[in-house]
Amino acid sequence: xxxxxxxxxxxxxxxxxxxxxxxxxxxxxxxxxxxxxxxxxxxxxxxxxxxxxxxxxxxxxxxxxxxxxxxxxxxxxxxxxxxxxxxxxxxxxxxxxxxxxxxxxxxxxxxxx
Amino acid sequence: xxxxxxxxxxxxxxxxxxxxxxxxxxxxxxxxxxxxxxxxxxxxxxxxxxxxxxxxxxxxxxxxxxxxxxxxxxxxxxxxxxxxxxxxxxxxxxxxxxxxxxxxxxxxxxxx
Numbered sequence: 001x002x003x004x005x006x007x008x009x010x011x012x013x014x015x016x017x018x019x020x021x022x023x024x025x026x027x028x029x030x031x032x033x034x035x036x037x038x039x040x041x042x043x044x045x046x047x048x049x050x051x052x053x054x055x056x057x058x059x060x061x062x063x064x065x066x067x068x069x070x071x072x073x074x075x076x077x078x079x080x081x082x083x084x085x086x087x088x089x090x091x092x093x094x095x096x097x098x099x100x101x102x103x104x105x106x107x108x109x110x111x112x113x
Numbered sequence: 114x115x116x117x118x119x120x121x122x123x124x125x126x127x128x129x130x131x132x133x134x135x136x137x138x139x140x141x142x143x144x145x146x147x148x149x150x151x152x153x154x155x156x157x158x159x160x161x162x163x164x165x166x167x168x169x170x171x172x173x174x175x176x177x178x179x180x181x182x183x184x185x186x187x188x189x190x191x192x193x194x195x196x197x198x199x200x201x202x203x204x205x206x207x208x209x210x211x212x213x214x215x216x217x218x219x220x221x222x223x224x225x
Contacts, residue, residue, distance in 0.1 A: 031211035044156070044203065044216040051211060089155065098169030099211055100146060103155040 002027045002094050006104035013080055014112050021075040021107045023090030028068050031099055035064050035075050036089040038106070044089065048075070052095075080111045115139050117206050117217035125223045126194050134189040134220045138206030144168070145187040146214060147179060150201040162187060163209055194224045 003026045013019050023033070032051045036044040048057045048064040050073065056065040063076040077084060087108045091101035118137040126132050138145050144163045148156040158171035162181035173179075176194075181187045191198060201221050205214040 034213065036216075041201075041221075043218040044205075046213050046215060049213045091156075093211060098161050098163075099144070099207065099214070100158040100161055100169050100171060101148075101156070101205075101214060102158070105155045 002030075002092060002102045004090055004092055004102050004104035006088075006090055006107050008107060009105065010108040010110075012110040012112060015080060015082060017080050017111075018076070018078050019080055019109070021077070021088050021090075021109070023073040023075070023104055025071045025073075025092050025102075027094055028071050029095040030068065031093040031095055033064075033066055033073050033090065033092045034101065035062075035073075036091065038087045038089060040087075047088075077109075080109075082111045082113050084111050085109055117204055117215055119202075119204050119217035119220050121220060122218065123221050123223075125225065127225055128194055128196065130194050130224075132191045132194060132222060134191070134202055134204075134222075136187045136189070136204030136206075136217060138185050138187070138204070139215055142206035142208055142215075143185065144207050144209050145181055145185070146205040146207075147173075147187070147189050148203040148205065148216075150203065150219075151197075152200070154200075156203060159189070191222075196224050198222060199224045 035047045050066040061078040087106040093099040146161045147159040150156040159173040201219045
């Protein structure tokens with residue numbers, strides 16, 4: 001059974017700092033890995049999708065990497081802004097079934113002005 | 114760009130009542146997923162459909178049922194509601210395969 005862990009559970013940084021969020025998964029037989037952002041009480045916004053054959057994806061100030069063999073992914077946020085404050089969720093879809101997502105519990109990020 | 118539409122956005126029900134949640138996927142997306150997110154929890158997969166057929170089932174109670182219609186919209190029917198069913202219910206859609214899943218805004222269900 002796939003399990004996804006995110007560290008740290010919460011992170012508080014000053015504005016402008018670069019930061020890294022970590023995600024690990026137990027079963028390396030994945031289709032892809034997605035990073036999401038969720039604001040309190042709101043929906044999930046897809047940030048980046050990394051296919052199992054890829055090593056990284058970039059979108060603006062965000063860069064996600066994937067090391068499938070070690071079961072790890074990182075989300076790098078450059079020059080953080082107060083508007084980046086949210087919960088960031090990592091989710092993986094596994095091979096051998098539907099493309100359902102298994103989520104980690106998220107990292108709650110606070111960027112202080 | 115069109116997004117996933119869910120209705121209603123908010124729903125208040127009494128215990129033992131029934132509820133129907135609706136999901137309209139992004140045009141040309143053939144796969145729909147339902148997830149449940151309890152307070153302070155991560156989203157949990159309930160059920161998915163591909164081309165109107167159930168493709169996978171997760172931790173969905175027997176009191177819940179779902180289907181996908183010919184126009185690809187999906188409905189989640191929940192009966193004999195319990196207090197523990199209070200949660201955010203998300204629908205997501207994608208094209209078949211390891212593609213990005215796009216989530217709707219969710220339906221917040223409160224069972225009193």
